[in-house]
Amino acid sequence: MDDQNKNLILATVLSGIVILVWFVLFPPEEVATVEPATDIIEQVVPDGAVLPTVETTNGTPATAEVEDAPEAPRLTVETPSLTGTISLQGGRIDDLSLVNYRETLDEDSDLVRMLSPLSADAPYYALFGWAPGAGVAPDAVPGPNTIWNVEAGETLTPETPVTLVWDNGAGLTFRRAISVDENFMFSIEQSIENASGAAVTMAPYGIIARHGDPDGVGFFIQHEGVVRMADGVREEIKYDDMQDLDADPRGQGVSEIVEVTENGWIGFTDQYWMTALLPSPGTAFRSAARYTEATAIYQTETIYPTRTIEPGATSSAESNVFAGAQKWETIREYQNKNGFERFLDAIDWGWFFFLTKPIFALLHFIDGLIGNMGWSIILLTLIIKAVLLPLAYKSYVSMAKMKELQPEMEALKAEAGDNREKMQKGMMELYKKNKVNPASGCLPILLQIPIFFSLYKVIFVTIELRHAEWIGWIHDLSAPDPSSILNLFGLLAFTPPEPGTMLAYISLGILPILLGISMFLQQKLNPAPTDPTQKMIFAWMPWVFMFMLGNFASGLVLYWIANNTITFIQQYLIMRSQGYRPDLIGNILGNRSEAEKK
Structure with missing residues (x-):
């Protein structure tokens, strides 16, 4: 596995691991009914x-029932x-x-x-x-x-x-x-x-x-x-x-x-x-x-x-x-x-309270100006991404440089064969010669993880999202998207299943579908992995996340869509500035054109 694909996998895994853990290991528990005590x-x-x-x-005598x-x-x-x-x-x-x-x-x-x-x-x-x-x-x-x-x-x-x-x-x-x-x-x-005449x-x-x-x-x-x-x-x-x-x-x-x-x-x-x-x-x-x-x-x-x-x-x-x-x-x-x-x-406020508190204060301030929590989430995401732009720039520049070295890296792998020591030595010399640090693309991602957790925490716990409208069909940002692909988003006289039921996980709303599409497009900016297993994982990941997040609060899904969209735009513009011009249409169709080069 080349270093570029390692960074891509690490970025995806770190971004989604918290959702995977919640969904698989911590499902909502049934609450037992307990008769009230009266003594x-x-x-x-x-x-x-x-x-x-x-x-x-x-069985114990009560002195005061x-x-x-x-x-x-x-x-x-x-x-x-x-x-x-x-x-x-x-x-x-x-x-x-x-x-x-x-x-x-x-x-x-x-x-x-x-x-x-x-x-x-x-x-x-x-x-x-x-x-x-x-x-x-x-x-x-x-x-x-x-x-x-x-x-x-x-x-x-x-x-x-x-x-x-x-x-x-x-x-x-x-x-x-x-x-x-x-x-x-x-x-x-x-x-x-x-007034009893004695101390008590x-x-x-x-x-x-x-x-x-x-x-x-x-x-x-x-x-x-x-x-x-x-x-x-x-x-x-x-x-x-x-x-x-x-x-x-x-x-x-x-x-x-x-x-x-x-x-x-x-x-x-x-x-x-x-x-x-x-x-x-x-x-x-x-x-x-x-x-x-x-x-x-x-x-x-x-x-x-x-x-x-x-x-x-x-x-x-x-x-x-x-x-x-x-x-x-x-x-x-x-x-x-x-x-x-x-x-x-x-x-x-969670583990990263030193970030969660100011982030929430900013969201509260924005909502006070706009008066709509949905647009406030989008603007907050935009501000956070702007603050993190220097880190993102370093990460995407590193990705572009690694892409430039891709042919030489493939040649080194072919020449080294099964000799991993020879391959590693050649890779280090290649990095040194071209002044490329493969870890520079990973470090910014690691630094953004606490901010990701804090943003997620803010949107999850804030009561201001409860029963808060955004646009059109979204009347409660703390609840799942009420629209459903099963009734063609309201065109058919069919009531979608209630959230939390098994059928609800395939009853995708508009926001979860947009989330899957945004993840899919962002993925297409990156070069396809050469390893077949990696390629299959990357191909399925946007749609797996789409179903996983379908029953999550609309505010959380909206944040994720905004984050993916802004990341997509940043990555596209930064990579173009480095001479790498991704052919999005070709990538989506599964073909890589000659446009993907300097």
């Missing part, structure tokens, strides 16, 4: 405070971004939908549901409270079933906070002030007024509980699970990996506990949505991620240090809970204005 067991945490953990009884009581009073939540209710039973934030996001493009489609009560198929909620310390009876503090009273406010809006109150009848009065902004952030202030010890806490295995995208490129920041250290724990955590100190399930001294947060993140507990900046707390395999219940917790409330004193604790879309602009504002350290890193 809470109180167990002692290491510092002596008692904190409730979501768990089923499994979480009851599904639809008749429990509720407070309405209405903001420009959120709608739902808060249950006065436990003061749980357990019914929340996103006003500006729907499940499908249908105008009558349900709103995206962020949080759900115990009566739902997949309960998902946030609750707060005080864990009683040594000498304090569990019923002296409000539990998850305690019915709170409304002290102030009727409907929770950005302009009207609400305050809940509960008196234990023994001198302790608990209050919970809840406010919400115009986006996705709740602020919770818990307080205890001690308690630890404030916050919990986000998620029942059952979440239905995610199932690709390793996208993190789904726990994300945590602890004093500047970011950590991810995938849902699938939580069962491998250490045994929980409470004796139930597994957990990973981190002591945070000053700044941090913890929550669950999916492809587009996130919930997170965010203690006030500068606050020390215990950050816990827990999982109980028997019930498939996931928890994230923030536990403040145990404090003593003297008679006549009042103690309070502030916290925040985020529940909403991972909008870059919104999360960045929380980080910069509210002081939540590195909250922007809750978004999964």
Whole structure:
């Protein structure tokens, strides 16, 4: 195999290996249905405070059962971004939908549901409270079933906070002030007024509980699970990996506990949505991620240090809970204005975050100017290719020079025969004589790989592509091309198969077909390999990729088409400038004309 063809194969393989791995090794997994748990067991945490953990009884007596009581009073939540209710039973934030996001493009489609009560198929909620310390009876503090009273406010809006109150009848009065902004952030202030005549010890806490295995995208490129920041250290724990955590100190399930001294947060993140507990900046707390395999219940917790409330004193604790879309602009504002350290890193920027972040910022800026994410992707690709032009120029110039030496290289091979040492020595002398470095065409390709990964990551994770229109038939750049060759792109009264089905892989849309054509034309700029096996691989590769990417998001396919097209133009012009004039028509027809020479 000559060095020129080695470079061509390496370029193709490096560009496509990530897709091959995803498609073959990481197909979307079926999600098991898990019956929701309905109990809470109180167990002692290491510092002596008692904190409730979501768990089923499994034969163990429960000291405090979480009851599904639809008749429990509720407070309405209405903001420009959120709608739902808060249950006065436990003061749980357990019914929340996103006003500006729907499940499908249908105008009558349900709103995206962020949080759900115990009566739902997949309960998902946030609750707060005080864990009683040594000498304090569990019923002296409000539990998850305690019915709170409304002290102030009727409907929770950005302009009207609400305050809940509960008196234990023994001198302790608990209050919970809840406010919400115009986006996705709740602020919770818990307080205890001690008029009991004796000091009490308690630890404030916050919990986000998620029942059952979440239905995610199932690709390793996208993190789904726990994300945590602890004093500047970011950590991810995938849902699938939580069962491998250490045994929980409470004796139930597994957990990973981190002591945070000053700044941090913890929550669950999916492809587009996130919930997170965010203690006030500068606050020390215990950050816990827990999982109980028997019930498939996931928890994230923030536990403040145990404090003593003297008679006549009042103690309070502030916290925040985020529940909403991972909008870059919104999360960045929380980080910069509210002081939540590195909250922007809750978004999964990937390994090459140092490239992904500025690339996304550029895409966001372009979209702000154009107002169309499809054209923004094309313009972003054009800008990236322009920045990388010096690297591309070096690569294509090297390819042209190697083409010039092709006859001499073939002559060396014929003369050396099976003597590989003689052939290699002759090739090195030929390179040295003509001042050609065969590795110079490969190095630029290697340097572009991190940028390729970053671009792919940006387009995959950004919520701005979800339900974003481009042109004509493309109404959702995060979904596969809805057109289909099976119904002649809408001319026949036949509904194409749903994405993800076997038949869908042959139901090619317009964009995947254009992708195959763009790869085919780009390939025809390169000299055909002399080896029959290589030649067959190259001949089939564009069409294999066309079928593989047919069910990928339209935004990803659009990026790939734009990248191939711009690369084709660059390569053609640069190679012509070096005296090599490819005969595209002849190549497509399988014939090489005399035009392919100086």
